[in-house]
Amino acid sequence: MTTTATFQQPDVQGYYGNFGGAYIPEMLYRNVEDLRTKYLDIMHETSFQKEFRDLLKDYVGRPTPLFLAQRLSNLHHTNIYLKREDLCHTGAHKINNAIGQVLLAQRLGKKRIIAETGAGQHGVATATVCALKGIECIVYMGVKDIERQAPNVARMKMLGAKVVPATSGSQTLKDATNEAIRDWINNPIDTHYIIGSVVGPHPYPDMVARFQSVISEEIRWQLKEHTGSELPTHVMACVGGGSNAAGAFYHFLDELSVQLLAVEAAGHGVNSGMSAATTQLGKSGVLHGSKSLVMQTDDGQVVEPHSISAGLDYPGIGPLHAHLFESGRGTFLSATDDDALTAAFELSKLEGIIPALETAHALSALHQIKWTEKDVVVLCLSGRGDKDLATYMKAM
Amino acid sequence: MSRLQTLFAQKNKGILNVYCTAGYPQLDSTIPVMHALQQSGADLIELGMPYSDPLADGPVIQASSLQAIDNGMTLVVLFQQLQHFRDTITVPVILMGYMNTALQYGFERFCADAAAAGIDGLILPDLPPYEFETEFGAIIKKYGLDFIFLVTPETAPERIQQLDALSTGFIYAVSSSSITGSDKDFSPVEAYLQRLQEMQLRNPILVGFGIKDKYTFDMACNYANGAIIGSAYIKAIAQTDTIEATTKAFIDGIRS
Numbered sequence: 001m002t003t004t005a006t007f008q009q010p011d012v013q014g015y016y017g018n019f020g021g022a023y024i025p026e027m028l029y030r031n032v033e034d035l036r037t038k039y040l041d042i043m044h045e046t047s048f049q050k051e052f053r054d055l056l057k058d059y060v061g062r063p064t065p066l067f068l069a070q071r072l073s074n075l076h077h078t079n080i081y082l083k084r085e086d087l088c089h090t091g092a093h094k095i096n097n098a099i100g101q102v103l104l105a106q107r108l109g110k111k112r113i114i115a116e117t118g119a120g121q122h123g124v125a126t127a128t129v130c131a132l133k134g135i136e137c138i139v140y141m142g143v144k145d146i147e148r149q150a151p152n153v154a155r156m157k158m159l160g161a162k163v164v165p166a167t168s169g170s171q172t173l174k175d176a177t178n179e180a181i182r183d184w185i186n187n188p189i190d191t192h193y194i195i196g197s198v199v200g201p202h203p204y205p206d207m208v209a210r211f212q213s214v215i216s217e218e219i220r221w222q223l224k225e226h227t228g229s230e231l232p233t234h235v236m237a238c239v240g241g242g243s244n245a246a247g248a249f250y251h252f253l254d255e256l257s258v259q260l261l262a263v264e265a266a267g268h269g270v271n272s273g274m275s276a277a278t279t280q281l282g283k284s285g286v287l288h289g290s291k292s293l294v295m296q297t298d299d300g301q302v303v304e305p306h307s308i309s310a311g312l313d314y315p316g317i318g319p320l321h322a323h324l325f326e327s328g329r330g331t332f333l334s335a336t337d338d339d340a341l342t343a344a345f346e347l348s349k350l351e352g353i354i355p356a357l358e359t360a361h362a363l364s365a366l367h368q369i370k371w372t373e374k375d376v377v378v379l380c381l382s383g384r385g386d387k388d389l390a391t392y393m394k395a396m
Numbered sequence: 397m398s399r400l401q402t403l404f405a406q407k408n409k410g411i412l413n414v415y416c417t418a419g420y421p422q423l424d425s426t427i428p429v430m431h432a433l434q435q436s437g438a439d440l441i442e443l444g445m446p447y448s449d450p451l452a453d454g455p456v457i458q459a460s461s462l463q464a465i466d467n468g469m470t471l472v473v474l475f476q477q478l479q480h481f482r483d484t485i486t487v488p489v490i491l492m493g494y495m496n497t498a499l500q501y502g503f504e505r506f507c508a509d510a511a512a513a514g515i516d517g518l519i520l521p522d523l524p525p526y527e528f529e530t531e532f533g534a535i536i537k538k539y540g541l542d543f544i545f546l547v548t549p550e551t552a553p554e555r556i557q558q559l560d561a562l563s564t565g566f567i568y569a570v571s572s573s574s575i576t577g578s579d580k581d582f583s584p585v586e587a588y589l590q591r592l593q594e595m596q597l598r599n600p601i602l603v604g605f606g607i608k609d610k611y612t613f614d615m616a617c618n619y620a621n622g623a624i625i626g627s628a629y630i631k632a633i634a635q636t637d638t639i640e641a642t643t644k645a646f647i648d649g650i651r652s
Contacts, residue, residue, distance in 0.1 A: 013526060021524075021526075021527060022524060022526075023495055023522040023523070023524060023527070024451075024522060024524065025451060025452040025521035025522055025546065026521065026545070026546040026547060026548050026551060026559075026570065027452060027546070027548050027550075027570060029524075029548075029550070029551065029555075030548075030550040030551070030552075168455060168458055168459075169448065169449070169458070169462065174449065178449055178451060181451050182451070182454070185451075185452070188548075188550050283500070284499070285496045285499055285500065286494070286495045286496045286499065286522060287449065287496065288449075288451075289451075289522070294496070296496065296500065298470075298500065299470040299471060299472070299497060299500060299501075300447070300471075300496045300497035300498075300499065300500030300501065301447065301448040301465055301497070302448045302449050302496070
């Protein structure tokens with residue numbers, strides 16, 4: 001294994017530049033170390049690759065289309081391709097990682113799967129794959145999120161998962177993550193913890209990025225079919241923890257001609273005190289096992305973010321993205337709650353696609369760039385908007 | 397000799413280390429609670445620095461931490477409170493908390509202020525050995541602070557040796573792979589504690605997590621130099637107006 005980091009790969013200790021590592025209590029060490037020493041070998045096994053690829057194809061419905069959004073392109077006087085992760089089974093990219101990690105957990109001999117979820121998309125994806133494989137599944141979800149994401153709670157239950165309310169702290173994604181980690185501490189032998197984003201202690205950020213990298217792997221050959229070139233000028237994605245962005249950026253990270261645009265949730269406005277724009281508001285810190293940018297008080301207490309989209313409502317960001325931000329390799333934009341709503345309605349009417357609120361942040365940021373007719377923009381349409389209908393109905 | 401070394405040189409059995417959260421139950425409780433603990437016979441005090449997301453702690457300590465943060469506790473306030481505590485408190489005191497608050501304060505400033513106040517050592521459960529050896533350990537040593545690593549029933553023998561070599565003061569033996577205040581059956585832990593005892597580590601061993609009464613304390617002391625009580629004490633002082641009497645009754649109950 002190489003010890004030097006590229007943008008794509010962290011160093012052997014899991015650092016992307018100044019960010020990453022594994023800041024975990026000893027109670028988690030054996031599980032995380034077991035994962036760290038085995039994940040690459042398992043992922044490279046022929047039988048693993050075959051099962052993973054077959055499920056992505058036959059169960060998830062991959063490859064997902066790369067769609068030239070003509071009317072959206074006309075609006076922006078450029079060429080915009082949408083990577084249709086919303087067409088994945090369960091309605092978002094999250095299932096790519098859930099399948100990968102469940103297959104990995106089986107090979108590690110684990111009998112019980114735990115996960116955290118915010119909007120419920122990762123929880124639904126994990127519950128889905130656990131149902132498929134007949135594995136016990138426990139999903140931790142903040143009490144507040146359980147209230148505002150009732151359909152996804154019902155889905156998880158229907159799929160046979162146990163949804164455990166996280167009642168500590170602020171009762172949202174951050175606390176669901178704390179509770180899931182505590183469960184893992186209490187059940188160190190038989191349990192695997194499926195983190196849903198490119199956060200957490202090494203090797204999670206790298207492992208989740210690799211499972212999601214199928215997105216950019218497909219974009220390259222699909223774009224070549226469309227345009228004759230594998231390389232777009234820009235790749236855009238929304239970022240909370242950053243898993244769809246990591247997947248969409250992955251095979252372009254070390255292609256320096258490709259501009260990477262990450263769009264965070266500004267909530268009511270970056271400086272409103274009601275925001276989740278971590279790169280704008282965060283400082284270097286340690287949260288959930290890795291060093292990254294974290295929204296926090298001067299005293300180092302993690303603050304509760306705000307976004308209309310539960311999937312972006314997280315006070316941290318994956319260490320890969322913190323490094324893209326600090327190094328300047330990535331450009332970080334933000335969109336407010338209202339901007340995102342407007343963009344969701346715009347795409348629905350222009351292209352007949354109702355996007356998830358998370359994705360709508362990226363769509364909104366299309367308006368912040370001065371495009372040229374030569375630009376080729378790939379935007380990761382990370383999820384579909386069905387889960388957000390209640391919010392959209394209020395905005396009609 | 398450091399206060400911790402002196403303590404273990406004078407007494408190597410039945411050491412009682414009690415955890416309390418700084419700024420809990422009231423912002424100004426920190427020093428009175430420490431006084432009460434010393435008066436009642438605690439050998440060692442583990443003073444918790446409240447953090448919003450304490451991964452290695454259970455619900456009782458997390459709730460006390462959030463209460464302390466609400467009360468206005470910060471590291472700046474804590475070091476103000478600790479300015480003169482060595483005038484009256486002679487038992488060793490170690491700070492327990494999480495990396496993020498120390499990093500925001502400035503890690504070196506944190507160690508300097510802790511040492512200047514008369515703090516003896518640190519427990520930072522989310523500071524792993526790699527980062528300790530490459531970056532933070534040298535700063536901790538520069539200010540003469542002891543650093544205590546945790547070991548668990550899942551920690552391999554070679555790693556226990558490594559953590560013992562890096563630790564000074566004592567080794568914190570997590571009694572089961574569980575978060576603090578957990579109610580798991582205690583008996584399977586005895587084999588693990590015996591294994592630790594037979595390894596003849598260079599540091600004394602204190603057992604923590606799940607120690608809540610005389611029975612569990614005595615059991616831990618059969619295999620180790622002593623034990624650490626946290627959640628049970630936090631629960632005991634949660635509702636009390638009389639910290640001193642409550643603390644005395646609590647510790648008498650353990651020691652009797």
